[in-house]
Amino acid sequence: MHAFDVLGDPVRRRIIELLADGEMSAGEVGAIVQREFGISQPGVSQHLRVLRENGFTTVRPQGTRRLYAVDPAPLQELDHWLERYRSFWSQRLDALSTEIARGRSRRRSGSGESPADHQTRRRSDGTDG
Amino acid sequence: MHAFDVLGDPVRRRIIELLADGEMSAGEVGAIVQREFGISQPGVSQHLRVLRENGFTTVRPQGTRRLYAVDPAPLQELDHWLERYRSFWSQRLDALSTEIARGRSRRRSGSGESPADHQTRRRSDGTDG
DNA sequence: CGCCTTTATAACCACGGTCTGATATTGTCG
């Protein structure tokens, strides 16, 4: 199951949002999600499993409870996939990188730059046919 | 269908990637996707429909062709959703320079690989004793 | 106009994901 599929489910997105604020037990998550979505305890448990098995969460047993927390790795992966498209809505980032490439950056810690190549959208239109 | 669901499908992700380089006709997209995934023309057309109806693409008729292009709006929405979790892997606002640095070093070699995306994340919990 | 090309839609089917109730597992406590 792809990371995008994992987040395709509203229950799982909600669980991740809940865990974003910090560790929660399966039961706490379950209580909220069951109330909000009207699904059963096994239902929630299975969503937790999907999140677990796809690396979205870590689990820490505490007594008979399971404390779930967000593992950001897959989220970061998705963020990276989206990175390619970020230039579509923010030229600012692009402009900034250009600035830095020009050597206008303040000499902060560790900022070794080299002329960054400018990515061009809109491939040169070739007439085929 | 939620934006995450739309990108859950590998064919649709591939189409978006193709369109990232610029406008393409349905036929051009189709030719590539059909070859890479072994699906039929209607199959591709339906994926284009899903992308269209969910705002991921714009279409511009040119004669009998349909020129598709990326509409970044839903992608930006997802990016915004992920924003909340960005602090998990970059606590510093300095993340911007990291992004730029990554953009430089992350030189994607060609992507003419097999369509099947694999997932190399396998967690091995369960310390036996 | 008639035919070809390009793309979309319709109808149908198969598979897999997600739900539920039942039950197993594990830990705590008296």
Place this chain on the structure above:
DNA sequence: CGACAATATCAGACCGTGGTTATAAAGGCG
């Protein structure tokens, strides 16, 4: 140990997604 609490797993039903074939719609051209 036995009862209870917390959580996970199992087995089965259901439904939506995504594939296919057949066909429609719309533009270009001789």
